[in-house]
Amino acid sequence: MPEPRWLTEEEMRAWLGYRRMRNLMDLQINRDLAADGLSEQDYDVLSQLADLPDGRMRVSELGTRLRWSRSRLSHHLTRMVQRGLVGRDEVPGDARGAVAALTDAGGEAIRAAAPGHVASVREHLIDLLTPQEIRVLGDIAEKVLERLEAT
């Protein structure tokens, strides 16, 4: 085996920085959101549903949009159902399927949490960056995801 191409100093800075940012920033943003009784995962699910007029989405569609594994979504919906944030309904015409449906409590929860969450994301990330940095961050994510989602 040839000697691997180790990371340069610049590359190491980016990689370690990314990992540390992920540890600390996500933790802090989650803490802020937890003050409203939601996790970021709850928020992700609720905001998908809240975007729809009827607040209902096929579970498989939800999984595709969030890029979550089936199992992750299933476990998480179970927890959210228990807390009354969403409901699980059957799909007419496909007995395998399920639909996640926003409840009144779920809609209320995300309406209450949204302003604080946006403020937290701004405070800990977006407002610290220049427009150029924001654009590049979007570019980076796009490239990485494109590669991973390539069939």
Place this chain on the structure above:
Amino acid sequence: MPEPRWLTEEEMRAWLGYRRMRNLMDLQINRDLAADGLSEQDYDVLSQLADLPDGRMRVSELGTRLRWSRSRLSHHLTRMVQRGLVGRDEVPGDARGAVAALTDAGGEAIRAAAPGHVASVREHLIDLLTPQEIRVLGDIAEKVLERLEAT
């Protein structure tokens, strides 16, 4: 309360992209590393220790460098000790303290995993980016961490 400053389209792209990148890329890199029997967390701990001539580091120092909580580190060291990757020794002169010490098995494990891990990080992130993007990613992480670590 005034209307919150919602995210613009560009900002939303960066934020959601970051979250998705984090979900998928980290999962894939972890999978690759798991083929060598380590998690990324294991790798982080082991590489800190392997950088030292004697492979020994005070637990508090390790926590500071990794930016891990005490509890996280304590739990993780317990698991690594059980697997024989590190040892836990007492600190002469401070009976509260503990030292994490790289074992032979631990040193062997990281030597074996390192080339594949670097390749994985390159494949899924670094080699997809331009030098400028790598630099900006480092800048972003630096800004975010500076804010979070401000005492």
Place this chain on the structure above:
DNA sequence: GCGGGTTTGCTGACATGTCAACTACCGGTT
């Protein structure tokens, strides 16, 4: 040399997410 605040680390309860195995169903074939 003692009290009180600080530091260090561990633990238990709980939330989250992975993987792999499983159930059930759909739809087109034979």
Place this chain on the structure above:
DNA sequence: AACCGGTAGTTGACATGTCAGCAAACCCGC
């Protein structure tokens, strides 16, 4: 009408990490 590969979703075992609370040891001024 039985079959069969693919799809939808659930579940159980396990790994990881958070928080809160605890215990022991340290240090410093009195």
